[in-house]
Every structure is written in structure tokens, then in C-alpha cells.
Amino acid sequence: MLVTKPVNQFLDELASSSPAPGGGSVAALAGALGAALTSMVCNLTIGKKKYAGVQDEMKAILVQAEDLRAQFTRLVDRDTEAFNKVMEAFSLPKDTEPQIALRRAAINEATKEATLVPLEVMKHCIDAMALAQEVAANGNPNSVSDAGVSALLLHAACEGAALNVRINLSSLADSEFVGWKSDEVDSLQKTSKMMVEEAMEIIAEKMEPR
Amino acid sequence: MLVTKPVNQFLDELASSSPAPGGGSVAALAGALGAALTSMVCNLTIGKKKYAGVQDEMKAILVQAEDLRAQFTRLVDRDTEAFNKVMEAFSLPKDTEPQIALRRAAINEATKEATLVPLEVMKHCIDAMALAQEVAANGNPNSVSDAGVSALLLHAACEGAALNVRINLSSLADSEFVGWKSDEVDSLQKTSKMMVEEAMEIIAEKMEPR
Numbered sequence: 001m002l003v004t005k006p007v008n009q010f011l012d013e014l015a016s017s018s019p020a021p022g023g024g025s026v027a028a029l030a031g032a033l034g035a036a037l038t039s040m041v042c043n044l045t046i047g048k049k050k051y052a053g054v055q056d057e058m059k060a061i062l063v064q065a066e067d068l069r070a071q072f073t074r075l076v077d078r079d080t081e082a083f084n085k086v087m088e089a090f091s092l093p094k095d096t097e098p099q100i101a102l103r104r105a106a107i108n109e110a111t112k113e114a115t116l117v118p119l120e121v122m123k124h125c126i127d128a129m130a131l132a133q134e135v136a137a138n139g140n141p142n143s144v145s146d147a148g149v150s151a152l153l154l155h156a157a158c159e160g161a162a163l164n165v166r167i168n169l170s171s172l173a174d175s176e177f178v179g180w181k182s183d184e185v186d187s188l189q190k191t192s193k194m195m196v197e198e199a200m201e202i203i204a205e206k207m208e209p210r
Numbered sequence: 211m212l213v214t215k216p217v218n219q220f221l222d223e224l225a226s227s228s229p230a231p232g233g234g235s236v237a238a239l240a241g242a243l244g245a246a247l248t249s250m251v252c253n254l255t256i257g258k259k260k261y262a263g264v265q266d267e268m269k270a271i272l273v274q275a276e277d278l279r280a281q282f283t284r285l286v287d288r289d290t291e292a293f294n295k296v297m298e299a300f301s302l303p304k305d306t307e308p309q310i311a312l313r314r315a316a317i318n319e320a321t322k323e324a325t326l327v328p329l330e331v332m333k334h335c336i337d338a339m340a341l342a343q344e345v346a347a348n349g350n351p352n353s354v355s356d357a358g359v360s361a362l363l364l365h366a367a368c369e370g371a372a373l374n375v376r377i378n379l380s381s382l383a384d385s386e387f388v389g390w391k392s393d394e395v396d397s398l399q400k401t402s403k404m405m406v407e408e409a410m411e412i413i414a415e416k417m418e419p420r
Contacts, residue, residue: 003221004217005216005217007217007239008214011243011246011279011283012246014243015246015247015250015276016250017253017254017256022247022250022355022356022359023358026359026363027359029243030240030363033239033240035225036221039225040227145232145376148370148373149234149373149374150233152366153240155366156362163362164359166355166417167355203373207373
């Protein structure tokens with residue numbers, strides 16, 4: 001598993017000439033980092049008398065943020081696995097007509113899976129961004145910049161995952177699947193952009209000197 | 211050192227109720243991930259006959275990207291150290307007038323240092339983004355989405371670091387230092403926004419089906 005490796009070793013493998021892990025896994029990791037920062041703001045708010053009014057809210061957000069962090073963490077490895085399956089399909093024999101047909105089907109199948117993983121990352125980013133907005137608005141104000149970094153990373157994760165969906169869609173012939181998924185990506189990107197802008201407005205307001 | 215910890219343990223510590231590591235270290239880590247992806251695109255271009263015309267360029271970019279990655283990696287720990295020093299200064303005794311004056315000076319000193327670390331992250335992001343643009347434009351086109359994720363993470367790192375500079379500036383009384391650094395942050399943020407938009411245009415063009 002990629003996520004059990006030390007951070008600096010993960011970075012070394014990323015930088016290396018091996019094509020995986022690549023941008024897809026990094027997008028999922030950025031999502032995990034974003035969710036973890038939202039959890040941190042919850043944890044820095046929970047149990048403090050000063051924020052008595054938001055204890056239940058913060059506890060509920062923490063549960064959701066930790067669930068999303070676990071899902072993002074799994075997607076770091078799932079993206080690399082999906083990428084490796086595409087590579088395996090490409091390396092199938094192509095000497096006879098039946099082999100060529102089998103190989104083409106395997107490549108298509110694997111490429112579709114490789115679009116679904118970053119699409120899942122995008123959806124989780126939207127869910128996590130809603131939590132980041134809430135902790136920015138109602139969490140410990142000393143941690144408002146952490147809520148901001150959370151939102152920024154979730155948006156970058158969503159945009160980065162979108163590039164990975166699109167590059168995989170561009171090699172698929174199934175125009176119905178491609179059209180449907182392209183629309184979904186468009187819509188998720190618009191939502192993420194709107195939400196990160198909202199988050200940044202909340203944060204700018206909170207950071208203004210009083 | 212934070213970066214010698216396994217990725218999932220780093221995430222656990224981030225999510226915990228300990229205020230450090232926080233958003234500042236994560237911004238530096240996002241920079242390291244961005245630089246590593248640019249290095250990867252270089253490594254997937256170097257040594258391939260198909261890209262003979264850009265070998266020298268890619269080798270030169272790789273050296274710079276790896277240097278920036280090393281600097282970002284150091285800044286992950288430096289940001290947490292700077293934050294801890296601010297916390298230490300706050301915990302100094304404040305029972306007598308001289309103690310109060312000493313404590314105030316220590317807080318100011320530590321807070322200034324805590325603004326300089328994310329400011330350094332921002333500057334490195336701009337340098338790394340220039341490299342991400344180059345690999346997007348001239349590197350292995352199969353890796354263009356990786357160059358894109360690199361640029362997106364560097365922009366998020368720059369914006370996240372900006373929040374950390376600003377939250378520290380907001381507690382400083384030295385108006386000359388604050389004004390000067392605020393202008394610097396504004397200018398770096400504008401540059402990063404312009405550069406990530408340029409990068410995304412390059413990438414969108416490359417990803418268009420031919």
C-alpha cells in the first residue's frame with residue numbers, strides 16, 4: 001500500500017520514471033489531506049467551553065470528515081491499481097484477430113474503471129468541501145486558515161481528478177458513456193469552484209482584523 | 211521529522227487535536243507533491259527517442275524541480291517548528307513587567323518567523339509552477355494530466371501558504387513589516403493565479419481529441 005510508505009519515500013516514487021503513482025493518486029491524497037485538516041479544526045473546537053454552542057455540530061462533522069478521509073486514503077491506492085490494469089491490458093498479445101479483439105475489450109474495460117476512480121474522488125471532494133465550509137464558519141476561529149487550506153486542497157483535488165477523468169475519457173469510443181461522464185465532470189467542477197469561492201469569502205471575513 | 215512518517219500516520223497526526231502540523235505544513239507538502247509530479251513528467255520524457263528535441267530542457271527542469279522538492283520537504287518541518295515557537299513564546303511567564311515585555315518581544319519575533327516560512331513556500335510555488343508549465347507544454351504528452359495536477363497543487367499550496375502568512379500578519383503590530391509583506395503576498399497570489407490559468411490552457415489544448 002502506498003499510504004503505509006514514509007512521506008518522503010512516497011514523494012521519491014512519485015518523482016521517479018515509473019508512471020504510477022501519478023496525478024490520480026496525488027489528487028486522492030490531496031483530498032485526504034483536505035479532509036484531515038477539517039477533522040483537525042473539529043478536534044480543536046470539540047471540548048472547548050468557548051465553543052459550547054457548536055459541540056454537536058462539530059462532532060457530527062468530525063465523523064463525516066474521518067469517513068471521507070478513509071475513503072480518499074483508499075482511493076490513493078485504487079487509482080494506482082486502476083492505472084496498472086490499463087497498462088496490463090495494453091501489454092496483452094495482439095498477434096491474431098481474436099487476441100486483438102480481446103485486448104481491445106480489456107483496454108476499454110480497464111479505462112472505464114480508470115475514469116470511475118477519479119470521478120469518485122471528485123464526488124467526495126464536494127462532500128468534504130461542504131464540511132470545510134462549516135468548520136470555517138463555525139469552528140475554532142484560531143484555525144480558520146487550516147479550514148481554508150482544507151478547502152483549497154479539496155478544490156485542487158477535484159480539479160486534478162477531473163483532468164484524470166477527462167484524459168481517460170478521451171481514449172474511449174463508447175460515446176454514450178463519454179458524453180454522460182463528461183457532463184458529470186463539468187457539473188462537479190462548477191460546484192467545486194462555487195464552493196471554494198464561498199469558503200474563501202467566509203475565511204476572508206473571519207480573518208479581517210477587528 | 212514529519213516527512214519520515216508513513217503517509218497515513220502523517221494524516222492521523224494532522225487530523226488530531228494537536229494544532230501542529232497544520233495548514234502551513236500541508237501547504238509545503240502540497241508544494242512537494244506538485245514538484246514531484248513535474249519531476250515525474252521529466253523522467254517519463256528523458257531517454258525517449260520520440261522526445262529527442264527536448265532532452266536537454268527536460269534534464270535541466272528535472273534538476274530544478276528536484277531542488278524545489280527538497281526545499282518544500284524541509285519547509286514541511288520548518289513550518290511546524292515555527293508554529294511551535296510561537297506557542298512556546300505564548301507560554302512564557304507574564305507575572306512581572308519585564309516578563310511581559312520579554313514575552314511580547316518573543317511572540318513578535320516568533321510570529322515574524324512564522325510569516326516568513328509560508329512566504330518562502332509561496333515563492334517556491336511560483337518557481338515550480340514555471341517548470342510545471344514547461345513540462346505541460348513540451349514533456350511527454352501522455353503525462354499531460356500529471357503536469358496539470360502538479361500546477362493545480364502548486365497553486366493550492368501558494369494560496370494555502372498565503373492564508374498562513376496573512377493570519378500571522380494579522381497579529382503583528384509592526385505596520386511597516388505588515389504592509390510590506392501584505393503587498394508581497396498580494397503580488398505572489400496574482401502571479402500564481404495567472405500562471406495556473408496559463409498552465410490549464412496549455413493542458414486543455416493538449417488534451418483535446420485530435
